Amino acid sequence: MSKGIGDRKYRDGAGLSMRTIIAVSIAAGSFIILADRSQAADRDGGAQLAAMCASCHRLDGGDGGIPTILGMSPEMLARAMLAYRSRERPSHIMRAIALSLSDEEIATVARYLAALNK
Structure with missing residues (x-):
């Protein structure tokens, strides 16, 4: 029966086994994937919340009698809401x-709304 590379006793200069190196690489890759998902969720959450704003404030820059919220910085928008x-x-x-x-x-x-201006 043939053994895989993880079963061999390969060592790098720091004394780490190949199995340890592979495990750390997989864990680091998983962390990067989770970080990307969290950023995507932030964007999606912003879009969902902005849909509530769009029911009155037009997000295409038009003015239907209600002030536009486009062109405002994130700080200005947050201060206004607070x-x-x-x-x-x-x-x-x-x-x-x-x-x-x-x-x-x-x-x-x-x-999210401030990013629409860019």
Whole structure:
């Protein structure tokens, strides 16, 4: 019966076996894949949250009587949402929406909307 490379006692200069090197490589690859999935989820989450915004604010730059949110920086968008939440800016509708979102969700949608401008 033939043995695979992982069964042999190959050692590199640091004394690591081939099996250890392969295991570490697989673990590192898995970490990279998970990081990519997390970034994709952030983009998808931003798109889903932005769909809620698009129901009133046109995301094509048009103005239907409601101020556009395109062209705003992520910081400006997040500050506006937090101001609605704390009643510094008056709007019952925007306050209700801001209250329904976590700080993380506000930051996510703000980053997503700002990226649409680029």
